[in-house]
Amino acid sequence: MHPAHTSVVATAGPALLVAAAVPAVVHALRRSPLWERTAVPAAVALPLLVLAHAWAVLGDLGVLRPPGGALVTQPVLLGAAVLFWLPVLARTRHRLDDAGRCLYLFLAAPLLDLPAVGVVAAGRPAAGLAMITGMLPLGITAAAVTWAWVNREEREARAASPGPGPAHSANGAFISRSSAEGTGKPGR
Numbered sequence: 001m002h003p004a005h006t007s008v009v010a011t012a013g014p015a016l017l018v019a020a021a022v023p024a025v026v027h028a029l030r031r032s033p034l035w036e037r038t039a040v041p042a043a044v045a046l047p048l049l050v051l052a053h054a055w056a057v058l059g060d061l062g063v064l065r066p067p068g069g070a071l072v073t074q075p076v077l078l079g080a081a082v083l084f085w086l087p088v089l090a091r092t093r094h095r096l097d098d099a100g101r102c103l104y105l106f107l108a109a110p111l112l113d114l115p116a117v118g119v120v121a122a123g124r125p126a127a128g129l130a131m132i133t134g135m136l137p138l139g140i141t142a143a144a145v146t147w148a149w150v151n152r153e154e155r156e157a158r159a160a161s162p163g164p165g166p167a168h169s170a171n172g173a174f175i176s177r178s179s180a181e182g183t184g185k186p187g188r
Contacts, residue, residue, distance in 0.1 A: 008130040010070075011119060014056060014077055015134025018049070018112070022081040023089060023141065030090045038083070039092040042104050045083045050111045052080035057115035057131065084108070088145070098149035105142035112138065 029035075040048075056073035087096045088104065096104055113132050120128035 008127050011057065011116075011127040012130035012134040014053075014074060015131045016137070018053065018077065018081040018084075019135045019137040019141075022078065023085045023137075026082060026085040026089045032090070035086055035090040036092050039086040039090060039094045040083055041094050042087040042096055042100065045080075045087060046104060046108055046111075049077075049080040049084040049108070050114075052077045053112055054115045054118075058118050088141075098145075098152070102142065102146045102149060105138065105145060109135065109139045109142060 026035075052073075056070075056077040059069070059073050086092055087094050088101050112135055116128040116131045116135075118128075119125075119131060
């Protein structure tokens with residue numbers, strides 16, 4: 001395999017692992033009692049993942065390469081990713097509310113893309129763009145969580161408000177009694 005292709009796979013793979021594979025597994029196992037014992041607050045999980053991700057990505061550039069390379073950084077990244085997704089997806093005491101999940105995910109997306117800037121600056125733009133592309137599921141998840149929250153809030157508001165009375169149309173807009181009953185005059 002060409003070295004440039006290897007570099008692209010080496011950066012896109014971990015990004016997809018963090019942004020797609022780990023959340024899928026955590027979501028599938030969201031009711032596991034294991035999560036309650038391993039979950040940490042979001043204020044710990046987010047910086048932990050950002051630092052582990054930067055270390056794993058920039059370590060591959062040789063800047064912070066640990067002995068053992070990816071055999072050391074990838075398991076650390078995997079563990080940090082699991083801890084990151086628990087406040088969003090799992091039912092633990094550290095679960096974030098709707099607004100917290102939105103803020104958390106939208107804050108994480110650009111922070112996790114920052115190491116890609118280092119990859120691009122190191123002269124590997126294809127690898128940097130592959131990593132950013134691999135992280136797209138995180139942004140999509142943030143948008144989906146926000147959309148679900150907005151829809152849930154709207155349903156709850158509709159359920160709490162009184163139903164349309166005789167002075168309201170089917171879509172809830174106010175209409176005057178004269179237009180609702182008609183004026184009885186011809187031509188109107």
